[in-house]
Amino acid sequence: MCVKKVLFSLLLCSVSGFVIATPQIQHWQSASGAQVLFVEDHDIAMLDVAVSVPAGSSFDTLDKSGLAGMTQAMLSLGSEGLSEDLVSTGMADMGAQLSGGVDQDRASVSLRTLSTEREQALSLLARVLQHPAFSADILNREKTRLIASLKEAQTQPEFIAARALNQAVYGAHPYALQPSGDIASVATLTVQDLNNFYHTHYNARRAVVALMGDVTRIQAEAIAQQLTGELPVSAETLLLPEVQMNIKASEQRIPHPASQSHILIGVPGVSRTDPDYFPLYVGNYVLGGGGFVSRLMNEVREKRGLAYTVYSYFMPLKQPGAFQIGLQTKKEQADQALLLVRKTLANFVANGPDEHELHAAKQNIIGGFPLRIDSNRKILEYLSVIGFYDLPLTYLDDFTDRINKVTVAQIRDAFARHIHPEAMATVIVGAPLESTAGAENK
Numbered sequence: 001m002c003v004k005k006v007l008f009s010l011l012l013c014s015v016s017g018f019v020i021a022t023p024q025i026q027h028w029q030s031a032s033g034a035q036v037l038f039v040e041d042h043d044i045a046m047l048d049v050a051v052s053v054p055a056g057s058s059f060d061t062l063d064k065s066g067l068a069g070m071t072q073a074m075l076s077l078g079s080e081g082l083s084e085d086l087v088s089t090g091m092a093d094m095g096a097q098l099s100g101g102v103d104q105d106r107a108s109v110s111l112r113t114l115s116t117e118r119e120q121a122l123s124l125l126a127r128v129l130q131h132p133a134f135s136a137d138i139l140n141r142e143k144t145r146l147i148a149s150l151k152e153a154q155t156q157p158e159f160i161a162a163r164a165l166n167q168a169v170y171g172a173h174p175y176a177l178q179p180s181g182d183i184a185s186v187a188t189l190t191v192q193d194l195n196n197f198y199h200t201h202y203n204a205r206r207a208v209v210a211l212m213g214d215v216t217r218i219q220a221e222a223i224a225q226q227l228t229g230e231l232p233v234s235a236e237t238l239l240l241p242e243v244q245m246n247i248k249a250s251e252q253r254i255p256h257p258a259s260q261s262h263i264l265i266g267v268p269g270v271s272r273t274d275p276d277y278f279p280l281y282v283g284n285y286v287l288g289g290g291g292f293v294s295r296l297m298n299e300v301r302e303k304r305g306l307a308y309t310v311y312s313y314f315m316p317l318k319q320p321g322a323f324q325i326g327l328q329t330k331k332e333q334a335d336q337a338l339l340l341v342r343k344t345l346a347n348f349v350a351n352g353p354d355e356h357e358l359h360a361a362k363q364n365i366i367g368g369f370p371l372r373i374d375s376n377r378k379i380l381e382y383l384s385v386i387g388f389y390d391l392p393l394t395y396l397d398d399f400t401d402r403i404n405k406v407t408v409a410q411i412r413d414a415f416a417r418h419i420h421p422e423a424m425a426t427v428i429v430g431a432p433l434e435s436t437a438g439a440e441n442k
Helices: 067-075 084-094 115-130 136-153 157-170 183-187 191-201 217-228 277-289 295-302 331-351 355-373 376-388 395-404 408-418
Strands: 026-029 035-040 046-053 097-102 107-114 208-213 250-254 260-270 310-314 321-330 425-429
Touching: 026 217, 035 217, 035 376, 046 115, 046 217, 046 376, 067 097, 067 107, 067 136, 067 191, 084 097, 084 115, 097 115, 107 115, 107 376, 115 217, 136 183, 136 191, 157 250, 157 260, 157 321, 157 425, 208 217, 208 376, 260 277, 260 331, 277 295, 277 310, 277 331, 277 355, 277 395, 277 408, 295 310, 295 321, 295 331, 321 331, 331 408, 331 425, 355 376, 355 395, 355 408, 376 395
Parallel strands: 035 208, 250 425
Antiparallel strands: 026 035, 046 107, 046 208, 097 107, 260 321, 260 425, 310 321
16 A cells, blocks of 8 residues: 555544554664664655764754754765765756754754666765765855854844743753854864764764665665765764753743744653653643644633734653743733733643543544655654654554543643643743733743
């Protein structure tokens, strides 16, 4: 069955009646030591491949913040014997797409190519990934560009709020470091810094290769080895410090000329492999992740018109990623809106959803699940996540069943363990100077 032709069979008039065809994932370890996850699909003459390594911004230091992001960005800007122009024009001539990114945990490089151009595109990707040039001239240009971007971002209330909240939630933990870095640290980055970071963190034995598309298992094995066989190899084990889960209540009111107040509330939330992940996921859909059907949206927007939108989400990582609530509102309504959000959150943590809310959330999540796996690119990202975070290969097969089994009691218990409304960080950019929301200013 084609993995992109997701079929529904309505067996019963309930959530449990949906049967969803999920990709058949193959898994092995390449000779280089990399973990490989592969879904074979010959319906479209195309291949998607991604290589991920534990080289995210949490491996930066305060004085070299932005190093992980710059290292990843420079990979596609030339390799040994191959200029930046040759890389970009080579990909363009083949109609291939080279992309990638960095978050707190990982760095990745991805390729999308037609089957007819596969060998040439993979050869180019292998050179870019395994033999970066890190040109001093290009680094200086990219530093200038990034610093200009950071200067502009520092005037934007969204950026100011996100950075302040991240620091308030994580303190001295490396998750507090922004992938983009800051102006002072980016200015100090050198070619030697990039080389050192690359050889320490772009390790073949810690790499995860995800492949989706028009190749056979034998071809996939060769491709995975081609892309990782010449990566650095190190026996060094890199561990992050534990996230301090219990933070003190704090509130920052940052002046800004914006017409609206930008409010963020956060706390360390959940890791990717936490047993509470699914109860928190479903519960958050009810609280603020479900858009117009969420409780926060109903209380803040629909009933009182205090904000156009309000949301909440968990960002699961290796260590507990942040739980965050966000909204924008008129300055004169900021304290009223903040008080209402805190009250709604406290009520939800204490009581959880009702059975009607839970049933509706399950229907929406499960009903929308096929859209999560309706393209090669989306499946590729799931393969990368499953491999990087050591999730079960049956993760996609089990997803709807795990959602369907969540109970009100499980949600209430999970939120009580992870979210303490009286001890969260709050940031208000463009806020009234005096607080009437009952929170302590710090």
